[in-house]
Amino acid sequence: xxxxxxxxxxxxxxxxxxxxxxxxxxxxxxxxxxxxxxxxxxxxxxxxxxxxxxxxxxxxxxxxxxxxxxxxxxxx
Amino acid sequence: xxxxxxxxxxxxxxxxxxxxxxxxxxxxxxxxxxxxxxxxxxxxxxxxxxxxxxxxxxxxxxxxxxxxxxxxxxxxxxxxxxxxxxxxxxxxxxxxxxxxxxxxxxxxxxxxxxxxxxxxxxxxxxxxxxxxxxxxxxxxxxxxxxxxxxxxxxxxxxxxxxxxxxxxxxxxxxxxxxxxxxxxxxxxxxxxxxxxxxxxxxxxxxxxxxxxxxxxxxxxxxxxxxxxxxxxxxxxxxxxxxxxxxxxxxxxxxxxxxxxxxxxxxxxxxxxxxxxxxxxxxxxxxxxxxxxxxxxxxxxxxxxxxxxxxxxxxxxxxxxxxxxxxxxxxx
Numbered sequence: 001x002x003x004x005x006x007x008x009x010x011x012x013x014x015x016x017x018x019x020x021x022x023x024x025x026x027x028x029x030x031x032x033x034x035x036x037x038x039x040x041x042x043x044x045x046x047x048x049x050x051x052x053x054x055x056x057x058x059x060x061x062x063x064x065x066x067x068x069x070x071x072x073x074x075x076x
Numbered sequence: 077x078x079x080x081x082x083x084x085x086x087x088x089x090x091x092x093x094x095x096x097x098x099x100x101x102x103x104x105x106x107x108x109x110x111x112x113x114x115x116x117x118x119x120x121x122x123x124x125x126x127x128x129x130x131x132x133x134x135x136x137x138x139x140x141x142x143x144x145x146x147x148x149x150x151x152x153x154x155x156x157x158x159x160x161x162x163x164x165x166x167x168x169x170x171x172x173x174x175x176x177x178x179x180x181x182x183x184x185x186x187x188x189x190x191x192x193x194x195x196x197x198x199x200x201x202x203x204x205x206x207x208x209x210x211x212x213x214x215x216x217x218x219x220x221x222x223x224x225x226x227x228x229x230x231x232x233x234x235x236x237x238x239x240x241x242x243x244x245x246x247x248x249x250x251x252x253x254x255x256x257x258x259x260x261x262x263x264x265x266x267x268x269x270x271x272x273x274x275x276x277x278x279x280x281x282x283x284x285x286x287x288x289x290x291x292x293x294x295x296x297x298x299x300x301x302x303x304x305x306x307x308x309x310x311x312x313x314x315x316x317x318x319x320x321x322x323x324x325x326x327x328x329x330x331x332x333x334x335x336x337x338x339x340x341x342x343x344x345x346x347x348x349x350x351x352x353x354x355x356x357x358x359x360x361x362x363x364x365x366x367x368x369x370x371x372x373x374x375x376x377x378x379x380x381x382x383x384x385x386x387x388x389x390x391x392x393x394x395x396x397x398x399x400x401x402x403x404x405x406x407x
Binding site for chain 2: 039
């Protein structure tokens, strides 16, 4: 599982880096995103869903959010 | 800063009380107004921020149009301005020259004289102006004053904050950037002049608190409600797309959480709610105009080449905003 830590970064960087990281992993692979800027929580969630990726887990603890997302498989 | 933090800071401070201060900061109006003599008052405002577009000439124009707008929103006429500049040592000075050239272009268009300025070294570029204007004390247009039966008219589309976020993410196309830059650099001057000629009950310019945030200021503590029809609200279509893919600025979420308790949504989806709270740069004027004057206002704006959209109406109420989506039943 690849991990992307964007703690300390604000919009739009977490979304931008999530986009790039998703482009770099293979279909079906899982990316874990760690962020702490509250607006980015909703933005990253929205980005992942709008691109058809699957959110497997989203947990928040002590102001830090961890999102696990599976890259979508291209329709064949 | 967000409206919540701003409120906390001002609370408890010994704010000035002076009988000549006609509009102070307590109502968060667009600009301060100070009475000079019976038929003349001074309008003062200041605004500056970091680049929202990469092109320095456009940035200068947009920041200047934005600073002047607060005077226009009060129904005033800006007359002089001072530049405010923060600029990093390592950046080429030609960039700053272009920013200032942009500002001067807009000042000339507005008939405003630049009388000076101040610059400091700073790691991040910032530009804006302090603007001084005049207004007849009887003709000040305030945020509050909307009456039941008034119609709400907006003069620019919204969504520039979301598009600025997309620009920062390098996801906006050149033609989109150009389109929003032109709108943001458009002066609210003509719209303001028409507004003063026709006479409206209230006005504000739409900036950092977003359309709904500024509407909340217009109704807070009053006996009216604003009814907003979201399908009538002009929105840059790119903003809707960018909001859907998560390019909403933090300010939109802050505006929403601060004001949500004053707003009722009927059939409005999450993305559109964010757009309605999106912080704007150099947004349009939002006016509450008596229904019988609506056609002359719209005609006047059209004659002067100004856009205008009727986005809602004012009814008796308790200081709330009601936003209706497509096909939502009226309560």
